[in-house]
Amino acid sequence: xxxxxxxxxxxxxxxxxxxxxxxxxxxxxxxxxxxxxxxxxxxxxxxxxxxxxxxxxxxxxxxxxxxxxxxxxxxxxxxxxxxxxxxxxxxxxxxxxxxxxxxxxxxxxxxxxxxxxxxxxxxxxxxxxxxxxxxxxxxxxxxxxxxxxxxxxxxxxxxxxxxxxxxxxxxxxxxxxxxxxxxxxxxxxxxxxxxxxxxxxxxxxxxxxxxxxxxxxxxxxx
Numbered sequence: 075x076x077x078x079x080x081x082x083x084x085x086x087x088x089x090x091x092x093x094x095x096x097x098x099x100x101x102x103x104x105x106x107x108x109x110x111x112x113x114x115x116x117x118x119x120x121x122x123x124x125x126x127x128x129x130x131x132x133x134x135x136x137x138x139x140x141x142x143x144x145x146x147x148x149x150x151x152x153x154x155x156x157x158x159x160x161x162x163x164x165x166x167x168x169x170x171x172x173x174x175x176x177x178x179x180x181x182x183x184x185x186x187x188x189x190x191x192x193x194x195x196x197x198x199x200x201x202x203x204x205x206x207x208x209x210x211x212x213x214x215x216x217x218x219x220x221x222x223x224x225x226x227x228x229x230x231x232x233x234x235x236x237x238x239x240x241x242x243x244x245x246x247x248x249x250x251x252x253x254x255x256x257x258x259x260x261x262x263x264x265x266x267x268x269x270x271x272x273x274x275x276x277x278x279x280x281x282x283x284x285x286x287x288x289x290x291x292x293x294x295x296x
Contacts (some may be wrong), residue, residue, distance in 0.1 A: 078196035080180045096295060097135040100124070100198070101230035102260025103222065104187060106140055111218030112257060113144070114151055114210050120154060120219060121168045121207035122226070123235030124258055126198050132231075134196040135207050140258025141221040147214025148196060151208050153190040153232070154244075160202035161295035165249020167238045168205035187258075197266055203235055206259055209244060213294050217258045232261070 101124045112120050126132065143149045152174060159169030175190035178194070198204060208219050228234045237256055238247045 077135050092126060093259035096199050097264050098168040099230045100126075100261040100263045101228045101232040101234065102138070102262075103226040104138055104140060104258050104260040106137045106220065106222035106226055110223040110224075110261040111142060111220045114217040114219055116210055117244065119207060119209045119240050120257065121154075121205040121238050121240075121247070122228075123158070123166055123168065123203055123205040123238070124261065125203045125235050126200050126232050128201040131200045131265050131266040132198045134192050134198055135262045135264060137190045137262070138187045138258075138260040139190065139206075139208055140185065141181075141186040143147050143181050143206070143212075143215065145215030145233045146183065147215075148183055149211035149213070150177055150181045150215050151188070151219075153177065153188075153209060154207040154209060155192075155196065156205040156207055158205065159247060162248050165238070166203070166236050167206060167247035167249055169211060170206070170262065171207075171244075185218075195276050198263060203237075205238070206261060207244070208257075220257060221256045225256050226258075228259070231262075235290040246259040 079175045093121055112118070114120065137153060137155075139151070139153060154174050155171055155172045157169040159167045161167060170232055173192055173194070173196055176193055177188055177190050178187070179188040208217070211217065237250050239250050240284070
């Protein structure tokens, strides 16, 4: 019985560790200091792309942007996650919107990090490219997407793809030649357990149950 309980505890702890993994930086260049900003308005919005390597998929937890409202009352930028759109010429560009993220930060006119989160579960698939976009506030106003001085290259599990700009509300995009990792952002995610790993844990739990039942069946009668 003691052996069964020990095995059961091990399976439960393993499953709990897989399902409650800590978020880690997928890619980003925060914190940043100094530098100018890209003006986000009705005729100018930007997106930065990143590629998930082969292997694990990731559950998106949050995206941070280094922003500043240049409008009073403060404007709140819209943040979108976009699929990959291939390339325009020789430069990569974003594709259609996958999801719009919710902002948890109160906007003001200071330069600071803004935290955005998905409204429903989003899985970033392995070996796939995604883009994070900063778009203008539908209510009006301008927002600056701040850059570091000097520009800081994004690092992390994913690889940086590039920067793109749209001047028609995100209908069409073109890649830019601005400095690598120009604008401050960070994508945080947790690893999605592989189906084979979950299957092994399930098989282990089932084996323990069968073992316990067989032991009970072998008890001598009084």
